[in-house]
Amino acid sequence: MKQILLSFALFLRNSKRYRETKETIRDLFLNEHNPYKKYIDLTIIFLIITSVVILIWEVKHPVPRWLDLYDIYFVSFVFLIEYILRFWVHTDWSKEIVDAYHNAQFLHSDFHFWRVVKKATLKKLKYTVTPAAIIDLLAILPAYRPLRVMRIFVLFRVLKLLRYTKSINQFVEVVVNKRFELLTLLFLLTFIVITSGIALYVLEEHINPNIESLFDAIYWSLITISTVGYGDIAPVTDIGRMISMLIIVSGIAMISFATSVIVSAFSERLVELKENRMIEQVNKSESFLIICGYGQMTKMFFRQRHQGLENYIILDNNKENVEQARRDGYLAIQEDASRFDVLSRFNTEYANITVLCLTGNDIENIYITLNAKSISSRIRVIARVNDVNIVSKFEYAGADHLLMPNEVVNTMIRIAITQPTMYKAIHAILTGKSIARIDEIHIYDTHPLIGRKIEDMELKRYKLLFIGIERNGEFLFNPPVTTEIQLHDVLLVMGRQISIDYFKDQNRVGGVV
Amino acid sequence: MTGKRILLFGYGGHGKHIAQGLIEDGFTLKIVENSAEYFDRARNDGHLDVEQIDVTNDALLKLLEPQKFDQIVCVMQDEHLNVFLTLSLRSLFKSSYIIAISDSIHTTKKLKMAGANKVIDMYEVSANKIYNILKRPVATKILEGFVHNTHGITLREMLIPEGSFLHGVMTDTLDMSPYGILLIGLIDEELGHKFEFITTGINHKLDSGDTIVCLGSKEKLEAFEMLIKEEKSL
Numbered sequence: 001m002k003q004i005l006l007s008f009a010l011f012l013r014n015s016k017r018y019r020e021t022k023e024t025i026r027d028l029f030l031n032e033h034n035p036y037k038k039y040i041d042l043t044i045i046f047l048i049i050t051s052v053v054i055l056i057w058e059v060k061h062p063v064p065r066w067l068d069l070y071d072i073y074f075v076s077f078v079f080l081i082e083y084i085l086r087f088w089v090h091t092d093w094s095k096e097i098v099d100a101y102h103n104a105q106f107l108h109s110d111f112h113f114w115r116v117v118k119k120a121t122l123k124k125l126k127y128t129v130t131p132a133a134i135i136d137l138l139a140i141l142p143a144y145r146p147l148r149v150m151r152i153f154v155l156f157r158v159l160k161l162l163r164y165t166k167s168i169n170q171f172v173e174v175v176v177n178k179r180f181e182l183l184t185l186l187f188l189l190t191f192i193v194i195t196s197g198i199a200l201y202v203l204e205e206h207i208n209p210n211i212e213s214l215f216d217a218i219y220w221s222l223i224t225i226s227t228v229g230y231g232d233i234a235p236v237t238d239i240g241r242m243i244s245m246l247i248i249v250s251g252i253a254m255i256s257f258a259t260s261v262i263v264s265a266f267s268e269r270l271v272e273l274k275e276n277r278m279i280e281q282v283n284k285s286e287s288f289l290i291i292c293g294y295g296q297m298t299k300m301f302f303r304q305r306h307q308g309l310e311n312y313i314i315l316d317n318n319k320e321n322v323e324q325a326r327r328d329g330y331l332a333i334q335e336d337a338s339r340f341d342v343l344s345r346f347n348t349e350y351a352n353i354t355v356l357c358l359t360g361n362d363i364e365n366i367y368i369t370l371n372a373k374s375i376s377s378r379i380r381v382i383a384r385v386n387d388v389n390i391v392s393k394f395e396y397a398g399a400d401h402l403l404m405p406n407e408v409v410n411t412m413i414r415i416a417i418t419q420p421t422m423y424k425a426i427h428a429i430l431t432g433k434s435i436a437r438i439d440e441i442h443i444y445d446t447h448p449l450i451g452r453k454i455e456d457m458e459l460k461r462y463k464l465l466f467i468g469i470e471r472n473g474e475f476l477f478n479p480p481v482t483t484e485i486q487l488h489d490v491l492l493v494m495g496r497q498i499s500i501d502y503f504k505d506q507n508r509v510g511g512v513v
Numbered sequence: 514m515t516g517k518r519i520l521l522f523g524y525g526g527h528g529k530h531i532a533q534g535l536i537e538d539g540f541t542l543k544i545v546e547n548s549a550e551y552f553d554r555a556r557n558d559g560h561l562d563v564e565q566i567d568v569t570n571d572a573l574l575k576l577l578e579p580q581k582f583d584q585i586v587c588v589m590q591d592e593h594l595n596v597f598l599t600l601s602l603r604s605l606f607k608s609s610y611i612i613a614i615s616d617s618i619h620t621t622k623k624l625k626m627a628g629a630n631k632v633i634d635m636y637e638v639s640a641n642k643i644y645n646i647l648k649r650p651v652a653t654k655i656l657e658g659f660v661h662n663t664h665g666i667t668l669r670e671m672l673i674p675e676g677s678f679l680h681g682v683m684t685d686t687l688d689m690s691p692y693g694i695l696l697i698g699l700i701d702e703e704l705g706h707k708f709e710f711i712t713t714g715i716n717h718k719l720d721s722g723d724t725i726v727c728l729g730s731k732e733k734l735e736a737f738e739m740l741i742k743e744e745k746s747l
Contacts, residue, residue, distance in 0.1 A: 289647075296616055296617045296618075296635070296636055297636045297639065297640055299617070299618065300618065300634070300636040300637055300639075300640035301636075301640040301643055301644070303618065303640075304637075304640055304641055304644065354647065356643060382643055382646055384639070401642075401646045403639045403642055403643065404639070405635050405636055405638075405639040406526065406527065406530070406635075407530075408638045408639055408642075409527060409614055409633055409635050409638075410527060410530040410531050410534060411534075411660065411661065412633050412638065413527075413531050413586065413588070413612060413614065413633055414531065414534045414535065414538065416612050416631055416633065417517075417519060417535065417540070417584055417586065417612065418538055418540075419669075419670055421670045421700055421708060421724050421726060422668055422669075422670045422726055423631075424708040425668065425697060425698055425708055425710070425726050426660060426668065427638075428708075428710070429656065430638045430641065430642075430656070430660065431637055431638055431641050432641045432644065432645065435710055435712075435713065436698075436710045436712065438649075438652050438655075438656055439649055439652055440649045440650075440651045440652040463712050463713075463714040464712060465695060465697070465711060465712050467655075467695065467728070468655070470651050470655065475655055475658070475664060477664070477666050477729070477730070478693060478694070478695055478729065480690075481690060490651045492651070492652055492655060494697070494710075494712055495712040496712055496713065496714075499712065499714075
């Protein structure tokens, strides 16, 4: 038995396919950033909603048989599968056993098989007592029909939705933060309710026909202190009414105190909650920009390209800058982009992130570059360099592109002085005026231009100027017109934006050739 | 073009690099500073014609005789001073050609109002580069190469001399392929002193006196420039 279980665990551990499958499913269920997670979530939410709608409809109307079957078997079955999968990916049972086995072998110590199995199993079973797992389990129960009362468990399916709402977690967090104040209040409340309940019970039990037990008196006390006051039980003696008045006053005081505690706790965290929301929002997109620093350069960037720039977030350390950015209508949060935990909150695994280090401080820009690259080498970094002498440091740090505004300005001034005519041309090209755009055309698989000669493209007809081809990392300037276009070439053309767009449209895959 | 005289105000972060570049290009330079620190720096860097004056004083500015210079470049470290200086120079010398740099949109506007002929925004080009990197990375890389002349391919402007074979040629029929260079644009003096890109699609008639801007390798550009001059002598 022992031998069989151990070899089974070893087999599972060594199976690459098993591990990969498990990892995929774990990621699918637990990783917020997994792009496919939302489909699973939506399916579950759909099942929950239909199930509850059927429950309500059923109260007054007959439900068709197929719908009943769907509710009993299909929904419950899907939930059961979900429960089992979540249970499965919670911990790695086989890993624990195999690791313990290898450790024992390594140390030549005794291998207490059952003890290890017990430990691993207990760890796994811990999942079943987490609140989410209990709700999941209860949500499966309505499948058991003979017990009519089980129908009410359908409502636990609604509770399953809590998994998808962030606000409830935030509320719980706020309450937990203020637990000292709230617990004090709760003790006080319990004390007053019980004392006044007992007092009324002792004073009026014989006189008041509505009070038959201590429970009645305590119920009255709570209804009164909460200022709800149903009026089903009311004191009849003067002394009873005096107790009423006292607990009403203390009730009002306590409710306002509790409200103010919760409100102040929320307002303290409001900024943080808002910023979390912004980050979540931007994390949903497949590719986005993280712009570090809201200075002149960022302002200019936005001024040039405000349209068509949706997925971005501005991080700035300086509160004034953040407020300025918000006043200008941009999404900005006050965070230090050079901190690891700040950048790792973004969806670095699945999204294409470009970090723009645009602060005026070179040291900070280098630090942000390093920080981004240390989180994931997939993050693209475009960094601003102020001091030309430290370009190599940025290259070591791993920046993908460098912007050197000082150097560019110096070049531009030199051109403006030495070649005033060309200045206009270069300025128009470099600032991307739509009249003189230099654009690239990537030749992918099955592109209609493959195998055609440059002269056949009739670029003159499109009012485009052919500048050259980038082929295998080398740039061929103004190649002979008989050159054939190959796969993976990048063609460089110059012209007005509309000419380029028109040409691209005419020569796309499946387009008119 | 060499031998031109430039009056450079400011020897701060930008002034230093600009001065160096202009000396390399063969310009004669006079540097004016109002801060002692930058003045000393300019002296230490080996510039001979350096003056330290209070640039807010009009009488002293007049003594510099800016009208004798071809161009005035204002790159003072202090942005406010730069705007003030531009304004003073413009009010004193109506016909001088003034180039100034600006580090924000608002300053650009103020400098233009103050009368600068050309205002170069620090961030305009760089900010656009971000967008270009995101949208068309290959083109951006190659474009940088043209401007900084790293691929050996560069832009050059040429004046069409009297009697050149280009005189009277229409741009649509002009075939540049034998020369291995590209015609990017031109200033057609008939249509006013304005730069036009060839890709705007207007068929220009080239005349002597027009300026054309070409892109190509240095040797080919030089050869072509010789060619348009030679034809004249034939």
